[in-house]
Amino acid sequence: MRSEPEHRLPETAIKAWRLSGIIWAVVLWFITAILVLLTLQGGGPPWWTDALVGVLALTISILATTVMPSLRWKRWRYQIDEHEVDLRRGIFIIQRTLIPVKRVQHVDTRQGPILRKYGLSSVAITTAATTHEIPALDDETADEVRNQISNFARLAEEDV
Incomplete structure (x- = not known):
């Protein structure tokens, strides 16, 4: 079996990927806010779908900005x-x-x-x-x- 490649990416890649994750999280929260506003006006989905989308948005935001960049850097x-x-x-x-x-x-x-x-x-x-x-x-x-x-x-x- 081959040995592992020896070169790593610089640690500043983590910062760049975190910033990218923050931008995607803001977009995701903007979409979530639109869904909530539609629900409050009576034209959107039921309230529980907004709650589910909110929990998913929170989970994805946390993963994209904290966990995933570090794991990605460790593996690359x-x-x-x-x-x-x-x-x-x-x-x-x-x-x-x-x-x-x-x-x-x-x-x-x-x-x-x-x-x-x-x-x-x-x-x-x-x-x-x-x-x-x-x-x-x-x-x-x-x-x-x-x-x-x-x-x-x-x-x-x-x-x-």
Whole structure:
């Protein structure tokens, strides 16, 4: 059996994922408030469905902002060598992906407003079949990873 990938994401990824969770929680609470207002006006669902939605919204908000980011960070690992990119991720179901470097078509770095706030970027690895992502690397590491995968892919292409 293969050894575990050795590289972890930076701990600032937890902060970025928590902020993202807070934004989703606000949207969820906004939808819940609309349902409650509809019920109070008499045109919405019965009161017990609002209570159920409220409990679900509270549970999801707590999980998305406290528990899930830490678990996600603990599980995420990656490793890159001249033959493949090895990704391990997942919270409840651990998924392991090996991407042959010779199948890589291009590599991108991506940075949205939340990642930019924390100086993080994601690396997207595209093959003919799909796109894989290493999320929330610090900007310098993301550039190094992108360049490393690109160089390995170029060397693999020359070997063919």
